[in-house]
Amino acid sequence: MNGFEALRPLAADLKEKAKEREAQKEKAQKVQARIAKDTQEFLDTMRKTGVKAASSVKIAQHVEEKDIDFASAMRKAGVAPLGVSERVQHKKNVRPEPRQTIADNESVLEESLSDELDSIEFLESDDGKSFRRPGIGPDVPRDLRRGRWSIVGQIDLHGMFVEEARIAVVDFLKKCQMHEWLCVRIIHGKGNGSPDRQSVLREVVRRWLKQRDEVIAFCEPRENDGGAGATLVRLKPLPRKK
Numbered sequence: 001m002n003g004f005e006a007l008r009p010l011a012a013d014l015k016e017k018a019k020e021r022e023a024q025k026e027k028a029q030k031v032q033a034r035i036a037k038d039t040q041e042f043l044d045t046m047r048k049t050g051v052k053a054a055s056s057v058k059i060a061q062h063v064e065e066k067d068i069d070f071a072s073a074m075r076k077a078g079v080a081p082l083g084v085s086e087r088v089q090h091k092k093n094v095r096p097e098p099r100q101t102i103a104d105n106e107s108v109l110e111e112s113l114s115d116e117l118d119s120i121e122f123l124e125s126d127d128g129k130s131f132r133r134p135g136i137g138p139d140v141p142r143d144l145r146r147g148r149w150s151i152v153g154q155i156d157l158h159g160m161f162v163e164e165a166r167i168a169v170v171d172f173l174k175k176c177q178m179h180e181w182l183c184v185r186i187i188h189g190k191g192n193g194s195p196d197r198q199s200v201l202r203e204v205v206r207r208w209l210k211q212r213d214e215v216i217a218f219c220e221p222r223e224n225d226g227g228a229g230a231t232l233v234r235l236k237p238l239p240r241k242k
Helices: 003-048 068-074 099-111 139-146 162-179 200-210
Strands: 129-134 154-158 184-187 216-219 230-235
Touching: 068 184, 099 200, 099 216, 129 139, 139 216, 139 230, 154 200, 162 184, 200 216, 200 230
Parallel strands: 154 184
Antiparallel strands: 129 216, 184 230, 216 230
């Protein structure tokens, strides 16, 4: 193989690269020509429609393609970039204050249910597990505990803090009256997880019940019905309309 044969692959490679450069150059020229054409058309449109450039800017009557690029054409026409003007400051979205919900909750708390020892007279049974309002016979809490009336509704206060439970109990008693549920169960837990193994909710729930006029009696159910972890409540029926 002579020297020319050895250089043949190199010459072919150089020729191929020269073609690629030529193609890229031609492509770039087409892009520049398109930009120049579009820019010229834009400037001509501005003149035809009477749009004037800034007073300190003069636009050449004829623009050579090689001298045109879009950014400089805009500057010559007196068009300011967006970054020059002050940006509009968007107001931060503010979540609406649930005033009605807050007012409703406050009205619920104002209606009743103090945590203090109540002065309302209730008659306590000998074992301290049932209560009745004066004028209500001892058979009412006794029959309540024995299951004479079917439990038609209940609420579970497990996992609630005292304030949450207070609102929940009031709402539940309102619901009972609305549906005319006369025998219901409130589950508050036995307090086995408390340090002194006493249920805080059990004590406050029973104080709350004494403050509600619609409650005529309540008792601690038998073990198979919840035992110390629940309270059965007997409600008085709504007066019938004549």
